[in-house]
Amino acid sequence: MQDTTPWAVDSHAHIIDTARFPLSNLLGYVPQANECGTAPEFRATLSSHGITHALLVNPFAGYATDNSCMLDAIATSEGRFKGIALVGHDTDDRTFQRLADGGVIGARFNTLFSGSTSLKGSDGARLLARVKAQGWFAQVYFHDDGFLELLPLLDAAGIPIVVDHCGCPDTARGIEQPGFQALLAAGRRGNSAVKLSGAFRYSKQGWPYEDAQPYVKALVEAFTLDNCVWGSDWPFVRVPHRMDYGPVFDLLAHWLPDPTARRKVLWDTPARWFGFSTPTVAVQGQADA
Numbered sequence: 001m002q003d004t005t006p007w008a009v010d011s012h013a014h015i016i017d018t019a020r021f022p023l024s025n026l027l028g029y030v031p032q033a034n035e036c037g038t039a040p041e042f043r044a045t046l047s048s049h050g051i052t053h054a055l056l057v058n059p060f061a062g063y064a065t066d067n068s069c070m071l072d073a074i075a076t077s078e079g080r081f082k083g084i085a086l087v088g089h090d091t092d093d094r095t096f097q098r099l100a101d102g103g104v105i106g107a108r109f110n111t112l113f114s115g116s117t118s119l120k121g122s123d124g125a126r127l128l129a130r131v132k133a134q135g136w137f138a139q140v141y142f143h144d145d146g147f148l149e150l151l152p153l154l155d156a157a158g159i160p161i162v163v164d165h166c167g168c169p170d171t172a173r174g175i176e177q178p179g180f181q182a183l184l185a186a187g188r189r190g191n192s193a194v195k196l197s198g199a200f201r202y203s204k205q206g207w208p209y210e211d212a213q214p215y216v217k218a219l220v221e222a223f224t225l226d227n228c229v230w231g232s233d234w235p236f237v238r239v240p241h242r243m244d245y246g247p248v249f250d251l252l253a254h255w256l257p258d259p260t261a262r263r264k265v266l267w268d269t270p271a272r273w274f275g276f277s278t279p280t281v282a283v284q285g286q287a288d289a
Contacts, residue, residue, distance in 0.1 A: 006050075006052070007052050007053065007267045007276075007278055008050065008053070008266040008267055009051070009052075009053040009054060009055060009229065009267060009270035009271070009274070009276055010046060010051050010053070010054040010055070010230070010231055010234070011055045011230060011231040011270050011274070012055065012057055012165075012195050012197045012198075012231025012232065012233050013042060013054050013056055013057065013233065013234040014037070014057055014058070014059040014070075014233075014234070014235065014237065015037065015038065015039050015042060015070055016031050016035070016036040016037060016059060016061075016062055016063070016069065016235065017036065017037075017038040017069050017072075017073075018031075018036055019038075020038075020069070020072070021063070021066075021068055021069035021072070023062040023063065024064065024066040025060065025064035025066070025115075028060065028064075029061040029062075030061070030062065031061050031062050031237050035235055035237045035239075036235060037234060039072070039073035039077070041235075042073070042235075043077070045234060045245050049245060051249075051266075052080060053080045053276050054080065054081050054082075055081075055082050055083070055084065055105075055229075055231070055270065055274055056070050056073055056074065056081055056083045056084065057084045057108055057139070058070045058083065058084065058085055058086045059237060060086060060116055063086070065085075065086045065087060065091065065117070067102075067104070070083045070085070071099070071103070071104075074103040074104075075102065075103070081103065082274055082275065082276070083099075083103050083104045083105070084104065084106045084107065084108045085106075085107055086107070086108055086110075086116075086117065087099075087117065087131070088117050088127075089117065089123045089124075089126070089127055091127075096130065100134060100135075100136075104136070105136055105137070105275060106131075106136045106137045106138065106139050106162065107131045108138075108139040108140070108141065108164075109140050109141070109150075110141045111141065111142045111146050112141060112142065112143060112146075119150065119153045124153060125153070128154070128157035128159055131157075131159060132157060137160035137161060138157070138160070138161055138162070139161075139162040139163075139164060140154070140162070140163055140164065141164040141165065141168075142164075142167070142168065142179075143168040144168065144169065144170045144173075144177070144179055145177065145178055145179030147163070147179045147180075147182050147183050147186075148178060148179050151182055151186065160191050161191065161192040161193070162192070162193045162194070162195065162273070163183060163186075163192065163193070163194045163195065164195050164197070164198065165195060165197050165198025165199075165201055165202070165233070166194065166195070166198060166199065166202070166212070166215055166216060166219055167179065167180060167183045167194070167215075167219075168198065168201055169202060169215050171203060171204055171211040171212065171215070172204070180218075184218060185222075187219065187224075187227065188222050188223075190227070192223065192227060193223065193227040193228065193229060193269070194219050194223050194227065194229075195229055195230070195231045196219065196220075196231075196252070196255065197230060197232065197233055198231075198233050199212040199216070199251060200248070201233075201239075208247075208250075208254050213254075213255065216255050217255075220256075225265060225269065226269055226272075228264075229265060229269050229270045229273065229274075230252050230265050230266055232245055232248050232249060252265065252266070
């Protein structure tokens, strides 16, 4: 896919390097060997698709609030990677500062799995206040109508929001389902961004996931391209069938045929939201590890 800028961001990917960073969260889903991917492998994947930067998300599966593997990947990326951390109610100020110093710009809250950090109650409110004070945004992952429960908590905190995987709507229920309508309304208000990612996680069809396209179209209209980014979700944890980076990347051209629109989603918007900047020298091959 050829676009009009030499710079592009994959705004959702995970690094799972069990050889250097053994899994520390064994109570939930344990990624299998084919679901893991190291920083050198990811850099090689990006290079082969002409993508220069990435926003890494610490995976709950395997690591939870242990962000060490992600921080190492950021530190060795020559400024091309930033990160979204997982934090807990007991995360102390020193750890928050260490994460920020290591390239973390937001905290992710996953509503789907037992043991993940809850935003409910006074503990959740205090944690959101600390995330906001750090200058971060809250990245949220939910399915179906999960946004209805999250939105009042996020609104009360007055914190910028980034929504994972198009909000993972139930495609059997249509555009009018309450959770998705609430997501569209949040997009129209501003102060929120959405990741045009993870169609394979909520579509009931095979590639190119045609049942996902109406939802993507509605999100682009509500959020505008100024608040839409793209992510691969590499290395595709919790997917029961083979996934490859190329077809996932090609979905963006399927959804946004206009190269100028793709440029906004791949570079202009993530650069503004996540603080990426163009290198002062030509980027070397991402496979150099």
